[in-house]
Amino acid sequence: xxxxxxxxxxxxxxxxxxxxxxxxxxxxxxxxxxxxxxxxxxxxxxxxxxxxxxxxxxxxxxxxxxxxxxxxxxxxxxxxxxxxxxxxxxxxxxxxxxxxxxxxxxxxxxxxxxxxxxxxxxxxxxxxxxxxxxxxxxxxxxxxxxxxxxxxxxxxxxxxxxxxxxxxxxxxxxxxxxxxxxxxxxxxxxxxxxxxxxxxxxxxxxxxxxxxxxxxxxxxxxxxxxxxxxxxxxxxxxxxxxxxxxxxxxxxxxxxxxxxxxxxxxxxxxxxxxxxxxxxxxxxxxxxxxxxxxxxxxxxxxxxxxxxxxxxxxxxxxxxxxxxxxxxxxxxxxxxxxxxxxxxxxxxxxxxxxxxxxxxxxxxxxxxxxxxxxxxxxxxxxxxxxxxxxxxxx
Numbered sequence: 001x002x003x004x005x006x007x008x009x010x011x012x013x014x015x016x017x018x019x020x021x022x023x024x025x026x027x028x029x030x031x032x033x034x035x036x037x038x039x040x041x042x043x044x045x046x047x048x049x050x051x052x053x054x055x056x057x058x059x060x061x062x063x064x065x066x067x068x069x070x071x072x073x074x075x076x077x078x079x080x081x082x083x084x085x086x087x088x089x090x091x092x093x094x095x096x097x098x099x100x101x102x103x104x105x106x107x108x109x110x111x112x113x114x115x116x117x118x119x120x121x122x123x124x125x126x127x128x129x130x131x132x133x134x135x136x137x138x139x140x141x142x143x144x145x146x147x148x149x150x151x152x153x154x155x156x157x158x159x160x161x162x163x164x165x166x167x168x169x170x171x172x173x174x175x176x177x178x179x180x181x182x183x184x185x186x187x188x189x190x191x192x193x194x195x196x197x198x199x200x201x202x203x204x205x206x207x208x209x210x211x212x213x214x215x216x217x218x219x220x221x222x223x224x225x226x227x228x229x230x231x232x233x234x235x236x237x238x239x240x241x242x243x244x245x246x247x248x249x250x251x252x253x254x255x256x257x258x259x260x261x262x263x264x265x266x267x268x269x270x271x272x273x274x275x276x277x278x279x280x281x282x283x284x285x286x287x288x289x290x291x292x293x294x295x296x297x298x299x300x301x302x303x304x305x306x307x308x309x310x311x312x313x314x315x316x317x318x319x320x321x322x323x324x325x326x327x328x329x330x331x332x333x334x335x336x337x338x339x340x341x342x343x344x345x346x347x348x349x350x351x352x353x354x355x356x357x358x359x360x361x362x363x364x365x366x367x368x369x370x371x372x373x374x375x376x377x378x379x380x381x382x383x384x385x386x387x388x389x390x391x392x393x394x
Contacts, residue, residue, distance in 0.1 A: 005067065006156075006163060007050040008075035011175060025176040026050065026072040029238075033066045047116065047158065051081070064169055069235045071202050073171030077154075080164045087122065090162060091134050094155070097164045098135060108145035109135065109153060116158040127155060175204030177238050182206040183316060184279035185288040186271060187230060187242070189222055189344060192290030192319055194229045194336040195327050199318035200288045201237035208282055209240050210275040212247040222344040227392055232336050234393025243278050244388040247271070250379050257371040261357045264298045265365055269310045270380070276313055277384060286314040292322050297356040306360045 007030060012022040023045055030052060031043040039058030044051045052067075060078070067076045082093045098105075111131045113124040122130070131153070132144055156163040185197045187209040197207050211226045223244065234240045254266050275287055291299045298307070308315055319327055331337035369376075 003054050004079050004081050005052040005063070006077040006079045006165060007052060007067070007073055008077060008168070008171070009050070009072055010074035010173065012072060013048075022072070022176055022179055023050065025179050026070070029070050029072065029176055030067065032238075033070050034063065037062055037066055039063070049158070053081075068169070068172055070176075071172055071174035071204065071236060072176035074173055076169040076171055077165040078167055078169075082162050082164065084157070084160050084162055087130075090127075090155075091131065093162075094131050094153070094164060095134065095138050097166075098139065098153070101166065102151065105139040105141040107141075107150040108143045108148075109151040110144065110146050110149040111135075111153045111155060113155040113157065116156065120157050127157075131155065172202065172236065174202035177201050177204060177236075178206050180204035181285045182208065182283060183286045183288045184275050184282075184284040185209040185240075186275050186290075187211050187226060188290070189225045189229065189340065189342075190290065191324075191331050191337065191340040192292070192295075192327055194233050194290075194340065195330045195334070196288055196290035196318045197233045197240075198236055198330065198334050198336075200316060201233070205288075207233075207237050207240055207288065208243070208278070208284060210243045210245060210271075210278055212245050212271055212274075214248045214251055215246065217248065217251075217345075219344055225339060225342055225344050227390070228339050229336055230392040232334065232339065236334065237393075239391050239393040241282070242390050242392050243275075244390070245274055245383050246386055247274075247383065250376070250383060253372055253375055253379060258368045261355055262360065262365060262368050264356050265303055265306050265360050266369060268298055268303075268307045269365070269369070270376075272307055272310050272315075274380070274383060276311055278387075279313055284313070286316050287311060288316045288318070290319055290327075291317050292319045292327070295324065297358045300358050302359040302361075303357075306362050306365055309362050 009026060012019060012026065015022050027043055027045045027050055030050065034041040034043065034052060037058065039054055040056040042053045042055065044053065064076060067073055080097055111128045113127040115124055135142055136144065151166050153166045180203055183200055183205050185193065185207045187193045187197065188211065197209065201207055209230055213223050227242065230240045230242050250270055251267060254263060258266050272287065279287060291304060294300060297303065328337060331340060
């Protein structure tokens with residue numbers, strides 16, 4: 001019976017002298033992820049391997065699902081770890097593993113042995129042949145196929161222990177969250193921004209988020225929708241500090257005092273200013289948005305340049321070259337799609353111009369913003385001071 005999981009990583013393995021930092025962070029995240037489940041697990045880092053050992057009963061599917069949300073994991077291998085008690089015992093344990101793992105023995109197989117312990121008295125090739133032979137003798141329904149086997153039996157001989165496994169479940173990949181700084185995500189109730197948060201977290205970035213609420217034009221349910229999206233993303237990114245900004249008065253001022261074809265661009269520029277304020281206050285190294293080139297009028301190259309002009313921090317756009325179909329596919333994979341399409345409008349969709357400018361001129365936009373000079377400082381100050389801050393996820 002499987003009591004342990006071998007956790008494989010990929011990119012971390014090329015980190016040289018700093019590898020231990022990434023390994024330690026990944027080990028910590030695995031421990032935190034499993035701690036929330038039923039079952040008692042110990043997570044151990046040992047000679048280039050990370051193991052999760054269970055000392056009590058556990059729900060197999062629940063554990064695999066939890067591990068598939070931990071960035072940095074390339075593969076999850078349910079395994080049996082046995083003590084090295086000699087060659088004959090290894091053969092017996094392999095037969096037992098095959099018998100318990102595969103009730104139906106009508107399959108092709110290959111044995112792949114790796115010896116971290118080079119003092120082991122048999123070579124890898126010899127072990128492959130001997131184990132293959134005894135499997136064939138004991139279970140004559142099986143056949144050897146060294147090119148495309150149904151079952152690839154891995155035998156890892158490491159010190160005093162031997163790992164046996166035949167299944168490698170894909171992990172999410174990426175880098176452990178927290179190994180590449182922190183960034184501020186502009187989170188809306190749409191499809192794109194939650195995916196952008198997921199993708200930047202996949203590269204090891206801790207995320208905070210800012211959401212712009214516009215009551216009474218946006219409902220309380222729209223706000224709850226965004227909190228739900230943050231919670232879904234937090235399954236991968238870890239807890240998210242969410243800044244909820246009342247943006248109504250700023251939007252109304254823009255609507256009343258600025259050219260209507262520039263509403264979206266000017267609104268976006270003030271969103272970026274506010275998000276950057278919180279980003280700097282909380283030690284973030286950049287802003288993150290869900291924009292992709294040309295998707296809507298505010299995401300043309302010229303529009304993105306006009307938006308960037310108000311920022312001193314770098315703006316990261318993980319979806320910049322994606323089309324909508326690709327973004328939707330990721331949102332479905334991370335379970336945010338069904339929440340994103342709920343019909344609760346956010347502030348980005350309320351005050352939309354019928355004919356928005358697609359090639360804004362920054363100088364002209366700045367001149368239009370002068371119309372806000374008599375009120376915008378007070379409105380910005382109020383928006384910043386009244387922002388609600390909650391932590392989503394655990």
